[in-house]
Amino acid sequence: MNSSFRNWFWPLLCFCSMLVRGQKEKPVFDDDILGEIGVSYVLPQAWGDNFVSKGYDLKNGLNVEGLVLITKKWQVGAQYGYFKGNVTNIDAVGAILSSRITHIHAVGGYSILGTTKFGIRTGLGIGYAKYNHKQSTTKLMDDGFSIATNVSFSYRLGNSMGIYAKLDHYWDFLSIDTAPELTDYFRRTQIFALSIGIKFYVF
Amino acid sequence: MNRTVFTFFLGLLLISCELTYEDNRRxxxxxxxxxxxxxxxxxxxxxxxxxxxFITPLFFFPFVNGTKEDVDLIGASKLYPDGTYKIVTISPENESNILVIVNRQGNEDYKNDWPSLFISGANYLPLEDSTYDLPQVELDKIIQTKLTITRQTNLTDTLYFNINYNSSYKELDLGEAKGLYHPLPEYSSTILDPDEDEAVITFKNIKSGTVRASYQLVNKGIVDEKIFEMEFDQEQNGYEFKF
Structure with a gap:
C-alpha cells in the first residue's frame, strides 16, 4: 500500500470513529437529506493508447464533491479533483518533468440502491480538464472538455457522516494541436480514479 | 510613481528571460x-x-550584462532499426535554434563505435501540421584505420606529414549557413627520414570520413609542401600516400 495513502487513511479512520462515538449510542438516521459534501483521496490510473497512459507515473490526489438531492433518487452538484504525475517516458510525452491534472465537473447522480445506511449511485459529469505541466524552469498547459462517469458506494456511520468509495472514469478531450498521426494520442485521454473518503450530510 | 517610469519598468519585467512554450501544442x-x-x-x-x-536576470541593464543562452531538452527518442526517428517535443515559442543530436556523448545510451551527429536549424524548415521533416543523413561507423606512407621515388628528402581528421562527430546546418560540415579537430603526424621507406599512422576515424593531409619535403630548406584531402581506399581499408 502506498505510504502516503497509509499516512492519510488511518488518521482519517480514527477521526471518523471518534466522531461516531461522540454521537448518541443508537444514532437516529434522518432521511430528509438536503445535500452531501464528500472529500476523498484519489488513486488514479490511466489506460489506453494516449500520452498519459504511456508516459506518466500518476500520483495520488484529492477529490471534493458537493451534491444536492433534488429527489430521493436524483442528485445534482459539482466535483473537483486533482492529482499529479511524473513523466517516466519522455519519448511518449516530450520533455516535461511533471504535471498536475485538474478536473471540474457539473455532475448529476442517480441512486441505484438506497437504504438508510447504504447507497449505491451512478453519476455523469460534464466539465473541464486542465493539465498543468512543468518543464525544467517554465510551465505550460493543456486543457479541454471532460466527461466523467462514476459509480459510488456509501455507508452512513452516523446521522451526519459517512464513508464512501467511488470509481470515476475521466474522458478528457484536450485541445492539443499536433501532427495528424498523434492527434488521438494527445487529444483523448482516459483515466480511472478510485477514491475513498468521508461524506457529510446536510439537512 | 511616474506613469512613464512605471511603464518602462513593467515593460522590462515582461521581457522574456528564458525559453517559453506554447500551450496546447506538441x-x-x-x-x-x-x-x-x-x-x-x-x-x-x-x-x-x-x-x-536572452538578457540576464539583471534585465535592467542588458547592455552591461549581455545575454545568456538558454538551452532546453524538448524531446528525446531512439533510432528505429530502419534508421527513421520520430520525436515528440513540446513547442518552443521564442527559440532561435532547434538542434537534433544523435548519439550525444554523455547520453546514457551513447554508443562509442558511432559518431555523434548534430543537425542544427530544424526550425528553419517549413512547419507543416506541427511536423518538421528533416532530410536524410548518411552516417558511417567509427573504424580503426591507417595511413600508409611509402617512399618510392624521392630518396633524398625528409618528409614531415600531418593529418587532421574527425572520429567523433558530424555537423549539418539547415539554417542560414546551409550545408554539411566536416570539422577536423583531431591531429596526428609523422616524420620519414631519407633512410626510412615506410611509416604507418593508425587512428580512429568515421569510415570514409575526410582526412586532410599536409606535408613538407625538407632538404636544406623546404623543397615542396602541399595541403590536400585524402581519399579512403576501400581495399586497403585505409589511406595511402606515396612519394
Missing part, C-alpha cells in the same frame, strides 16, 4: 539516418534541444 520531428553499408541501424539515442539568447 511538435513532431522526423527524419532518417542511414549507413550506406548497413541495412539496419542501432538504436542510437536522438535528442532535440531548443535554444535562444
Amino acid at each position: 511538435l513532431l520531428l522526423r527524419g532518417n539516418i542511414n549507413d550506406p553499408e548497413e541495412s539496419t541501424m542501432p538504436d542510437l539515442p536522438v535528442e532535440v534541444y531548443a535554444s535562444g539568447h
Whole structure:
C-alpha cells in the first residue's frame, strides 16, 4: 500500500470513529437529506493508447464533491479533483518533468440502491480538464472538455457522516494541436480514479 | 510613481528571460539516418534541444550584462532499426535554434563505435501540421584505420606529414549557413627520414570520413609542401600516400 495513502487513511479512520462515538449510542438516521459534501483521496490510473497512459507515473490526489438531492433518487452538484504525475517516458510525452491534472465537473447522480445506511449511485459529469505541466524552469498547459462517469458506494456511520468509495472514469478531450498521426494520442485521454473518503450530510 | 517610469519598468519585467512554450501544442520531428553499408541501424539515442539568447536576470541593464543562452531538452527518442526517428517535443515559442543530436556523448545510451551527429536549424524548415521533416543523413561507423606512407621515388628528402581528421562527430546546418560540415579537430603526424621507406599512422576515424593531409619535403630548406584531402581506399581499408 502506498505510504502516503497509509499516512492519510488511518488518521482519517480514527477521526471518523471518534466522531461516531461522540454521537448518541443508537444514532437516529434522518432521511430528509438536503445535500452531501464528500472529500476523498484519489488513486488514479490511466489506460489506453494516449500520452498519459504511456508516459506518466500518476500520483495520488484529492477529490471534493458537493451534491444536492433534488429527489430521493436524483442528485445534482459539482466535483473537483486533482492529482499529479511524473513523466517516466519522455519519448511518449516530450520533455516535461511533471504535471498536475485538474478536473471540474457539473455532475448529476442517480441512486441505484438506497437504504438508510447504504447507497449505491451512478453519476455523469460534464466539465473541464486542465493539465498543468512543468518543464525544467517554465510551465505550460493543456486543457479541454471532460466527461466523467462514476459509480459510488456509501455507508452512513452516523446521522451526519459517512464513508464512501467511488470509481470515476475521466474522458478528457484536450485541445492539443499536433501532427495528424498523434492527434488521438494527445487529444483523448482516459483515466480511472478510485477514491475513498468521508461524506457529510446536510439537512 | 511616474506613469512613464512605471511603464518602462513593467515593460522590462515582461521581457522574456528564458525559453517559453506554447500551450496546447506538441511538435513532431522526423527524419532518417542511414549507413550506406548497413541495412539496419542501432538504436542510437536522438535528442532535440531548443535554444535562444536572452538578457540576464539583471534585465535592467542588458547592455552591461549581455545575454545568456538558454538551452532546453524538448524531446528525446531512439533510432528505429530502419534508421527513421520520430520525436515528440513540446513547442518552443521564442527559440532561435532547434538542434537534433544523435548519439550525444554523455547520453546514457551513447554508443562509442558511432559518431555523434548534430543537425542544427530544424526550425528553419517549413512547419507543416506541427511536423518538421528533416532530410536524410548518411552516417558511417567509427573504424580503426591507417595511413600508409611509402617512399618510392624521392630518396633524398625528409618528409614531415600531418593529418587532421574527425572520429567523433558530424555537423549539418539547415539554417542560414546551409550545408554539411566536416570539422577536423583531431591531429596526428609523422616524420620519414631519407633512410626510412615506410611509416604507418593508425587512428580512429568515421569510415570514409575526410582526412586532410599536409606535408613538407625538407632538404636544406623546404623543397615542396602541399595541403590536400585524402581519399579512403576501400581495399586497403585505409589511406595511402606515396612519394
